[in-house]
Amino acid sequence: MVKNNFKEMLKYFWERDYRSILQGLRTALAILVVVLIYAYFKDISLFFMGICALGLSQASTRTMYWRFEINMLLSFFISIMLVFISYPYSFYISTTYVFLFLITFLLYICTYYQINSLFSIWAYFIPLNSIMTIKNHNDFIKFLLMDTVAFSICYLVSVLIIPPKxxxxxxxxxxxxxxxxxxxxxxxxxxxxxxxxxxxxxxxxxxxxxxxxxxxxxxxxxxxxxxxxxxxxxxxxxxxxxxxxxxxxxxxxxxxxxxxxxxxxxxxxxxxxxxxxxxxxxxxxxxxxxxxxxxxxxxxxxxxxxxxxxxxxxxxxxxxxxxxxxxxxxxxxxxxxxxxxxxxxxxxxxxxxxxxxxxxxxxx
Structure with missing residues (x-):
């Protein structure tokens, strides 16, 4: 009797949180791939790829306006644009402070109006990590490539390996x-x-x-x-x-x-x-x-x-x-x-x- 009740309870929670569980599984798998890449290359800058993978995985949730694949693709382009925008501000300490103030203020606005998915906290950490880490043109190109790799990983996981049913x-x-x-x-x-x-x-x-x-x-x-x-x-x-x-x-x-x-x-x-x-x-x-x-x-x-x-x-x-x-x-x-x-x-x-x-x- 107790065993049956426990099974029913597990079934209830599984059905109730099915979408959240699968979304968490996709995110965990994408981050695990990034961790394995880091374990091979031993490069701390790959932390940026992890941020991108986390954000892009979370952005693969559905919205009222388009399918999740479009949502993820749009998030990828936004993250690329954030790297492009933050790069010029990294040349001088004064512009760096101005940029940090602006993105922190925008994060507060997004949080206040409960804007999630596309404009969640990952859209804050990508430019933050970029402006604090990018020192030259080679770093800039490297970050763009890592963002692209992160997108490829997340798309593979969310669309092919664990697609929504x-x-x-x-x-x-x-x-x-x-x-x-x-x-x-x-x-x-x-x-x-x-x-x-x-x-x-x-x-x-x-x-x-x-x-x-x-x-x-x-x-x-x-x-x-x-x-x-x-x-x-x-x-x-x-x-x-x-x-x-x-x-x-x-x-x-x-x-x-x-x-x-x-x-x-x-x-x-x-x-x-x-x-x-x-x-x-x-x-x-x-x-x-x-x-x-x-x-x-x-x-x-x-x-x-x-x-x-x-x-x-x-x-x-x-x-x-x-x-x-x-x-x-x-x-x-x-x-x-x-x-x-x-x-x-x-x-x-x-x-x-x-x-x-x-x-x-x-x-x-």
């Missing part, structure tokens, strides 16, 4: 975001029973984690869209169900968060606790059904997607009809009317998601 990342990110929603709903239950500042803060932290996961989901959505538009028909048919599923899950999570804000404003009386509990069970069941679907399906296709969202819609419709009948006994109860409205809102949102699935599947 888009479908697997889609599976894991969607499961992770639904796990976060499940955790958020549990925290919401705690808050409804004890509306303290501590529980409100916990709820806020859970919501921020969901938004962070949604950001990752949107990046994957963007990359899927780029591949589907430019890829072959077979690739399009293979990836299109993932694209539709991500779109629908994204909308579902946004709707759940919107409903949860209205739930927080409720003041449930003892008389209505059982009915409010049924509503919470309905939300939890919908989320768990989606999680089970993603966990158990081996290959996502449009037919399975249609079946699961039709099932969710019909279940929510049946529950709404039940609440409508119960509402006849609470015709003048404002709190029950609010609960009934939330059930209607949930049913209506699931209905809209199901309709969007039909539109997206027909369009493809």
């Amino acid at each position: 888009l479908k697997k990342e889609c599976y894991y990110e969607l499961k992770s975001v639904l796990h976060e929603v499940n955790s958020y709903l549990q925290s919401l239950d705690i808050y409804m029973n004890d509306k303290t500042d501590k529980n409100a803060l916990l709820l806020t932290n859970k919501r921020e984690k969901i938004f962070l996961r949604l950001k990752n989901v949107r990046i994957l959505l963007n990359e899927l869209n780029l591949i589907i538009k430019k890829g072959k028909k077979s690739t399009k048919n293979e990836l299109n169900p993932f694209y539709i599923l991500i779109k629908l899950i994204e909308k579902y999570v946004e709707n759940i968060l919107g409903i949860s804000i209205k739930i927080r404003a409720l003041n449930i009386t003892l008389e209505l606790e059982d009915y409010f509990l049924k509503f919470k069970i309905l939300i939890n069941k919908i989320n768990q059904d989606l999680l089970n679907f993603i966990s158990n399906v081996s290959l996502i296709n449009l037919k399975d997607l249609g079946n699961i969202f039709e099932k969710l819609y019909l279940n929510s419709l049946v529950e709404f009809r039940k609440f409508e009948k119960i509402g006849l006994r609470f015709s003048n109860n404002e709190t029950f009317d609010e609960i009934l409205f939330l059930v209607f809102l949930l049913k209506d949102n699931i209905s809209l998601i199901y309709k969007e699935f039909k539109i997206l599947s027909k369009a493809e």
Whole structure:
């Protein structure tokens, strides 16, 4: 029993942090290659190559605007330009100090505005190391060559040796975001029973984690869209169900968060606790059904997607009809009317998601 729980826990952490683990593995492998080169040549200036390799590996993460290969290539050109820019400032001590002040100030600005990936701390150390180390034209050429070698190493590791697996990342990110929603709903239950500042803060932290996961989901959505538009028909048919599923899950999570804000404003009386509990069970069941679907399906296709969202819609419709009948006994109860409205809102949102699935599947 304990062994199975441990395996499940490891599986959960592996799926949740899959992208980060692989990114760390790529970075470690690139740095290891640089260390082996250093062990052979015994040249301390190869420290610069290590900085470049570290920065370029980290820059190989995905962004909302382009694929990671373009991201890494752009980072390489930026690092080359940083060496070019820093070289003239190394001639005099006064210009060196001015340049150090400028890049430190820019680092602070980037940190303040949380500009990461391309403009992270590695973009500070490359010109810093250049201006403190380059003494002549030969050193300048040497640093350009080392930057190029570092880029070649990182590109080889990130694209050929440990390439990203888009479908697997889609599976894991969607499961992770639904796990976060499940955790958020549990925290919401705690808050409804004890509306303290501590529980409100916990709820806020859970919501921020969901938004962070949604950001990752949107990046994957963007990359899927780029591949589907430019890829072959077979690739399009293979990836299109993932694209539709991500779109629908994204909308579902946004709707759940919107409903949860209205739930927080409720003041449930003892008389209505059982009915409010049924509503919470309905939300939890919908989320768990989606999680089970993603966990158990081996290959996502449009037919399975249609079946699961039709099932969710019909279940929510049946529950709404039940609440409508119960509402006849609470015709003048404002709190029950609010609960009934939330059930209607949930049913209506699931209905809209199901309709969007039909539109997206027909369009493809």
